Structures are given as structure tokens and as C-alpha cells.
Amino acid sequence: MEDVAAMAGVSAMTVSRVLNAPEKVRPQTRARVMAAVRALDYRPNSAARVLATGRSGVLGVVSFDTTLYGPASTLFSIEQAAREHDYTVSIVSLSSLNRRSIGEGVERLRGQSADGIMVVAPHESAADGLKELPADTPLVAVGAGADVPFPVVAVDHRAGAERAVRHLLSLGHETVLHLAGPADWVDANGRTAGWRAALEAAGREAPVPPAGDWSARSGYEYGRQIAADPEVTAVFAGNDAMALGLLRALREAGRDVPGDVSVVGFDDVPEAAYFPPPLTTVRQNFGEVGRRAFDLLLDRIGGTAADRSRRVVEPELVVRESTGVPRGT
Structure with missing residues (x-):
């Protein structure tokens, strides 16, 4: 840890904070420390971290079994964002998103001591399941509609x-x-x-x-x-x-x-x-969706995100050759 601190130009305590409670560290400092962690191939002792902080370093994701481009890309972007900050991701893949299956998926991740949970919920029917989840779980809904009692990250x-x-x-x-x-x-x-x-x-x-x-x-x-x-x-x-x-x-x-x-x-x-x-x-900028969802979940873990906050990712029109003026105009 001392080598990481020296390379990043911070104290060992700051390195520990980045690894164990990253939501309490400024993003610029966090990025510098994580760059040093990767450069030195530093591996924190997960058992020691749990004992010292009560945090497992595991984030849970509830998704559904699909090969569709949007949901699959969203899941990949979440994994990438978590990996960049040295979190492990545990995924529960459901055959459908409904009240019962979402509740069971979240309970399975709570049983694994996940620090926080993201639910990829692009179905309207997922709203009922989200409304019945325990309020004391740090949770972010990704791609959900407006009528859910948790913070949401979604494309507009x-x-x-x-x-x-x-x-x-x-x-x-x-x-x-x-x-x-x-x-x-x-x-x-x-x-x-x-x-x-x-x-x-x-x-x-x-x-x-x-x-x-x-x-x-x-x-x-x-x-x-x-x-x-x-x-x-x-x-x-x-x-x-x-x-x-x-x-x-x-x-x-x-x-x-x-x-x-x-x-x-x-x-x-x-x-x-x-x-x-x-x-x-x-x-759709799925990389930005993953980053915002991860940052919002860290805020939830740290107790600083409002229950119904919503972060929107703007899409971009890409004009290619399949559109043009109507014939004869």
C-alpha cells in the first residue's frame, strides 16, 4: 500500500479510503490512486478489508437473461466501471423481471454481503418489484421508468x-x-x-x-x-x-x-x-451509463444520493447514408 501511496503522491490512509470507501474521495484523487494500483498490480486483502471496514468490495447486479444489444451493453459498461475501481461484480441473471424474481435476486445478493446493488430494469413490469425492495439496501435502478423509489440512471x-x-x-x-x-x-x-x-x-x-x-x-x-x-x-x-x-x-x-x-x-x-x-x-453511450450508475451507487452507499434522484444520459443522432431528401423534391 505504501508503494501505491508514493506513486500516487498521497498518504497510505488516502489509498485505504479509495479502496474501501471511494465515495469519500475526490474523483481526481481516486483516479490517480487507481492508476497506481493498476500500474503496481496491487491486490488488497479482501478478508482484511471486510474486517476493517465492514465492506465486502462486491457490487451486485440484477439483470435478465438477454442477448439484446442494449441490456447486454449496459451490463458490460457497469462491469467495466466497477473493475476500474477494483470492485468485484456479482451478477444474478433472471429469466424475467417481475415482482417476485427481482425480490429473490436482490435477496441473493444481500446474502453475499454486496455493498450495493444495481438492477437493470428496462421493463415496465419491473417497477412493481422495485417498489417492494427493502429501503435500507443501497440500490440504483438502471434504465427504469420514473415511478420507482430508488435513484435511476437512464438514457433519454x-x-x-x-x-x-x-x-x-x-x-x-x-x-x-x-x-x-x-x-x-x-x-x-x-x-x-x-x-x-x-x-x-x-x-x-x-x-x-x-x-x-x-x-x-x-x-x-x-x-x-x-x-x-x-x-x-x-x-x-x-x-x-x-x-x-x-x-x-x-x-x-x-x-x-x-x-x-x-x-x-x-x-x-x-x-x-x-x-x-x-x-x-x-x-446510446453505454459507457457513460455504466459510469454514472457506478458513481450514483457509491453515493448511495455513502448515504449522499437522494432516494428519487435521476441521472439522464443524452443520446446522439448519427447521420449516415440511409436518410435523404424525398425523391422529386
Whole structure:
């Protein structure tokens, strides 16, 4: 520990504080100490830490079993943020998020003496489970809706969707169709709300949109339904996978993208830049989500975060080659 302190230019007590109660140390000092820890490959004695501080150095994460890009990327970003601060992450993966399963998952992590817990909760149905969790557990909800009794970190899906729709309208499209995600997803409802708000602000009607299931197959099926309609010139898909299926259906029907129809997705998956054509989409900063969730949980552990505080990560519109002015304008 003394070597770490010397390299970081701090006292051994400050090093101990960073390792055992990082929420009490300024972020700049914390980063300097952790850089020295990594450079020297320092390994604190976890058993001694528990005895000395009552802290286990373990953070728990309750998530659900999914390979979808958004939830998987969120989980990865949380692990990265925790690892950078020498925390171990224990994950409970659930087959579904509901009142009973969330409660059981949190209790399992409490049984492992986790210092704090993050619940990745993008389903609307998770709210009931979060409301029944013990109030004395330092906990942060990631991706949850507004009506939960814990601090939340979430992407502003509504704002991202509004940017996507305004972009299409600014190109001269009369209106924008929307293929929504599943109705029980907070993300999908936020994106639909943003689509509707942007259309209504521009004086356009916003009918109830059809819902897909996040898969390319559902985007493909929707694309086959609309491909023969010459009045369709712009579509905002609820995620990039559905946009991919939509692009294939339009191509098979002989509709040029973006000449005949412009398409925007949401997520900016790594493959989006290589779709035919490269996809205009809304990028989510999952690294920032993980960092903010970790910092907020440290505040909760230290007792400084408000019960219903909410930290929002702004998404970014990435314009590529799948959007353009309508043909004939």
C-alpha cells in the first residue's frame, strides 16, 4: 500500500479510503490512486478489508437473461466501471423481471454481503418489484421508468427519438412512420413518445404505431407490409435490428433507400455503419451509463444520493447514408 501511496503522491490512509470507501474521495484523487494500483498490480486483502471496514468490495447486479444489444451493453459498461475501481461484480441473471424474481435476486445478493446493488430494469413490469425492495439496501435502478423509489440512471430515449424524427422532417418528408418496440419496455415507450411529440410539434398526426419484438424478422415483416405504398417515404424503427429487417424488405420490393424511403434506427450497434446502406441511427453511450450508475451507487452507499434522484444520459443522432431528401423534391 505504501508503494501505491508514493506513486500516487498521497498518504497510505488516502489509498485505504479509495479502496474501501471511494465515495469519500475526490474523483481526481481516486483516479490517480487507481492508476497506481493498476500500474503496481496491487491486490488488497479482501478478508482484511471486510474486517476493517465492514465492506465486502462486491457490487451486485440484477439483470435478465438477454442477448439484446442494449441490456447486454449496459451490463458490460457497469462491469467495466466497477473493475476500474477494483470492485468485484456479482451478477444474478433472471429469466424475467417481475415482482417476485427481482425480490429473490436482490435477496441473493444481500446474502453475499454486496455493498450495493444495481438492477437493470428496462421493463415496465419491473417497477412493481422495485417498489417492494427493502429501503435500507443501497440500490440504483438502471434504465427504469420514473415511478420507482430508488435513484435511476437512464438514457433519454424520448429525446433521441425526437432528434431522429426532426431530422427526417427537416429533409422534407411529409410524415414519419414508426415501428415501435414491445409495449412492456421503458425504452420502446420513451422512443414512441418522442416520435409522437416531434410529429405533433410539426402539426402532423401520430397514429398508434405497430409494435415489433426488437428482431430483424419483425422489421422485415413490417417492411413487406409498407413497401408497396408509394406515400411511405420515411420510417423510424425502434432499434437497429428492426431497421435491418426493414431495409431488406424494401430492397427486395425494389424500393431504394434513401431515394424512395429513408430509414432511421436506434442503438448504433457496431454493425450499423456496415448495413446496406450504412444506417442513420441514434447512438446510446453505454459507457457513460455504466459510469454514472457506478458513481450514483457509491453515493448511495455513502448515504449522499437522494432516494428519487435521476441521472439522464443524452443520446446522439448519427447521420449516415440511409436518410435523404424525398425523391422529386
